[in-house]
Amino acid sequence: MSGISVSDQEQQTSGLLIGSTAVIGVPNAGKSSLLNALLGTKLSIVSRKAQTTRHKILGVYSDEKSQIRFLDTPGFQLTYKSMLNSAMNRSVSSSLAEVDVVILVLEAGLIQKDDLKLIEMFPENVPVICVISKIDQLTSPNELLPFIDRVKSLYEFSEIIPTSSRRVIGLDVLIGAIQSKLSKGQPIYEEDTLTDRPERFFAAEIIREKLFHLMGDEIPYGVTVEIEEFKINKGLRSINATIVVAKDAHKGMIIGAQGSKLKTIGTKARIEMEQFFDGKVFLKLWVKVKKGWVDDSQSVKYFGYE
C-alpha cells in the first residue's frame, strides 16, 4: 500500500524548516558581518582588512519556524597564492558541496573578477541568493537599481537582496528567502546551540582579530595563534596563547617597546573574551617565529587550516 502514514504526516507538519547555507564572496565583502548580524551575536571576527576569516565557521540560526546552518567562509581570491591562501579557497569550494542554498555577498557597487570565478563554481541545481551588502554606504539610493541590473546580468540568482548588516536592513527578507527554499524536518541542534567550534577556537580568533585591528597592513597575514593551554576553574578561564609570525622582524613589532604593543593586544583580547565567554579570563601571550609557515603545507595543516 502506498501513501503517507499518519506519523509521516505529523512529522511533515510539525517539523521546522531545516537546511544549510554557505556565505561566500570576495575578501571584505561583509560575509562575517552578515553572519554576526543574522545571529545577533559576534561569532566571526571582522576587520577592515581583507582575508580576515580563514576557516569555515558554522553559525546556527534558530527561530520558531526554522533552523538554518550558516557557514561563514574565507574571502575567495586568486591574486595571492600561498599555501594558506589555497587552503582558504579550498574551504570555500568544499562548503559549496554541502549546502541547500548558496549566498553570494557582493558589496554594493562592486563586482570583481574573482566574483565571476565564484559564479563559475556554483553547484548545479542549488538556488543562489545574491546579497548586496553595505547599502548604507551608497551615497544615493538611486545607485541601487542600476547595480541590481548589473547583478541580474551575471547569473540567474533566485533572489537579489539589498542589505546592511550595520543598519540591520534586509536581514528579515534574507531569512524569509532562505526559509522559502527549505523543507521541513527535525532540528539537528538544541535551540540554544550557536556553533560547533570549541571555546579555544574563538579565543584564538579573538586574539587574531586584535592583531588585524592593531598591527599594520602586512603583519596579520603571516600571523596565526596557537592556544597552548585552556583551563576553566570556578568560572575563571586561564588561557596561554602563542602568536606565531612568519618573519623575524614581525616578532619585535608585535611585542613593541617594553612589551607595550603586546600588552594592548592582550588587554583588548581579554576584554572581548570576557564578554564572549561571559566570565573572567586570565590571558598570557607569547610571540614566536616560524619562518615562512604560510608557504609550508605541513605547517598550514598543523595550525588547523583545512
Ligand SMILES: Nc1nc2c(ncn2[C@@H]2O[C@H](COP(=O)(O)OP(=O)(O)OP(=O)(O)O)[C@@H](O)[C@H]2O)c(=O)[nH]1
Ligand atoms: N558601512 C558598512 N560596513 C560594513 C557592513 N558590513 C561589513 N562592513 C565592514 O566591511 C569590512 C569587512 O567586513 P567583514 O565582515 O570582515 O568582511 P568579510 O567578507 O567577512 O571579509 P573576509 O573575512 O576578509 O573575507 C569591515 O570593516 C566591516 O565593518 C555594513 O553593512 N555597512
Ligand SMILES: [Mg+2]
Ligand atoms: Mg570574514
